[in-house]
Amino acid sequence: MSTSLSNAPYHHGNLRHALLDAALLMLQRDGEAGLGLRDLARAVGVSPAAPYRHFDSRAALLEALAVTGFQRFTAAMNAVAASQPPDLLAAMGQAYVRFALDNAALFRLMFSPQLKRDNRPGLRMAADAAFATLRQVRDGDSASGRIAALAAWAKVHGLAVLLLDGQIALQPGEDIEALIGAIIGQH
Amino acid sequence: MSTSLSNAPYHHGNLRHALLDAALLMLQRDGEAGLGLRDLARAVGVSPAAPYRHFDSRAALLEALAVTGFQRFTAAMNAVAASQPPDLLAAMGQAYVRFALDNAALFRLMFSPQLKRDNRPGLRMAADAAFATLRQVRDGDSASGRIAALAAWAKVHGLAVLLLDGQIALQPGEDIEALIGAIIGQH
DNA sequence: GAGGGATGTTGACACTGCTTACTTCTCGAT
DNA sequence: ATCGAGAAGTAAGCAGTGTCAACATCCCTC
Numbered sequence: 001m002s003t004s005l006s007n008a009p010y011h012h013g014n015l016r017h018a019l020l021d022a023a024l025l026m027l028q029r030d031g032e033a034g035l036g037l038r039d040l041a042r043a044v045g046v047s048p049a050a051p052y053r054h055f056d057s058r059a060a061l062l063e064a065l066a067v068t069g070f071q072r073f074t075a076a077m078n079a080v081a082a083s084q085p086p087d088l089l090a091a092m093g094q095a096y097v098r099f100a101l102d103n104a105a106l107f108r109l110m111f112s113p114q115l116k117r118d119n120r121p122g123l124r125m126a127a128d129a130a131f132a133t134l135r136q137v138r139d140g141d142s143a144s145g146r147i148a149a150l151a152a153w154a155k156v157h158g159l160a161v162l163l164l165d166g167q168i169a170l171q172p173g174e175d176i177e178a179l180i181g182a183i184i185g186q187h
Numbered sequence: 188m189s190t191s192l193s194n195a196p197y198h199h200g201n202l203r204h205a206l207l208d209a210a211l212l213m214l215q216r217d218g219e220a221g222l223g224l225r226d227l228a229r230a231v232g233v234s235p236a237a238p239y240r241h242f243d244s245r246a247a248l249l250e251a252l253a254v255t256g257f258q259r260f261t262a263a264m265n266a267v268a269a270s271q272p273p274d275l276l277a278a279m280g281q282a283y284v285r286f287a288l289d290n291a292a293l294f295r296l297m298f299s300p301q302l303k304r305d306n307r308p309g310l311r312m313a314a315d316a317a318f319a320t321l322r323q324v325r326d327g328d329s330a331s332g333r334i335a336a337l338a339a340w341a342k343v344h345g346l347a348v349l350l351l352d353g354q355i356a357l358q359p360g361e362d363i364e365a366l367i368g369a370i371i372g373q374h
Numbered sequence: 375g376a377g378g379g380a381t382g383t384t385g386a387c388a389c390t391g392c393t394t395a396c397t398t399c400t401c402g403a404t
Numbered sequence: 405a406t407c408g409a410g411a412a413g414t415a416a417g418c419a420g421t422g423t424c425a426a427c428a429t430c431c432c433t434c
Contacts, residue, residue, distance in 0.1 A: 015412080031304050037391065047414050049393085054412095058391065108300050111352060114220050131354075147366075150355060151346075151373040155338060158345025165298060167318075168337060179337075186338040187374060202381080224422065234383045236423080241381095245422065376434095383428070390421070397414070404406085 016054040018044050023065055028105040032062070032112060062109065063120045069106040070126035073099055077133050089149070092134070093156040093184040100160035101176075107164065159183055203241040205231050210252055215292045219249070219299060249296065250307045256293040257313035260286055264320050276336075279321070280343040280371040287347035288363075295351065346370055 022043045026035050037058050038048045055061040076099050077092060085091035100107040109115070115123055134153065159180065162168045170176060209230045213222050224245050225235045242248040263286050264279060272278035287294040296302070302310055321340065346367065349355045357363060 031300060033301055050413055111348075113218060113295050113352070116352060117218055117220075127354075147369045147373055150366075151342060151370045154345035154349055154355075154370060155342040156345065157349055158341035158343065158347075159338075160345075161298075161348055162341055162344055165300070165303060167314075168341075179334075182334045183338045183341060186334055237382050239423075381430075393418075399412070
């Protein structure tokens, strides 16, 4: 009966993973500011200091969370590129905005100025990797092409942010997907 | 000699204004997370609880700060509109991005998801007022015109955010003003 | 000049991230 | 099989925070 009396083993098994999962849920519910390590530990069922075995600090945990976000983002973008759609730039734009809307809290965390402040190399690397595909499409051709691609990127990113902030109001009966498509299609 | 021994009077005079000024400085230096009420009170030279006579909470102070930001933003946009430039949309876009770059920390605070979370009516009103001019230019004409204007807004806002985050790297010898102009001019 | 309301102070509470010293468990070398 | 190194988790506590209630002080009006 050494391991029993409570059915939770002494060692959690995969605490790091469990922490990140719970942190994502908590992030979606309460935002970045509401993500406390104590609450997190409580949610997973371990002591307040246990997370420090896996993350040096709260910032490190947030960074790890953002890194997983960038990895998912990279996967989504690569999937689009691999499917070789007729209009690559438009399709990637659609996927870009959709990712932002589907993973609102995570997307905001990925671009959080807080994390950028203490610039952790891991985040920077993940972000660079995520944008590698975009940059490839972007910088491929002439100088005027670079400007056009930068403009397209800015438009897509701005659209995502404004939609996320509820700054763009839908007209009655308007479909958001159609709106996104129309704006991205607009040259 | 009742008020002396320390040359600081009991009443500060205009504490609310002084707090907002100091908060702006602190915001620019340390970011939103580094803006503590205690530090702020210390910087102005009052007790830790004194700010509560003027702001119900830390969030209320941040809101007030963001509101002043929207007011300055409104003034900047109106100034552009009043000058009746040849290409109104392009000129407002330039002013939009320039404001963001000149007031980086404040701009970020204005669009901070933290503040939007507990949606304070004052912020919402200030933001609506700020975008009134934009919406006027935007929604003026036909439906297709609305799409075009939304696309322009998204592009300008995205450009501002990406530049603020250092996501758009300048090529060697490239002038940032020229780049902004080129991207905004791109249709 | 004596209230009275606004303004600022003091002290304390609950909470946070974080650290240190300690216990408990796992696992590979012997 | 055992036993010791080190990983995993615990408990206690530090400094710092936002916030509040009670008290002190000033200014302004009647």
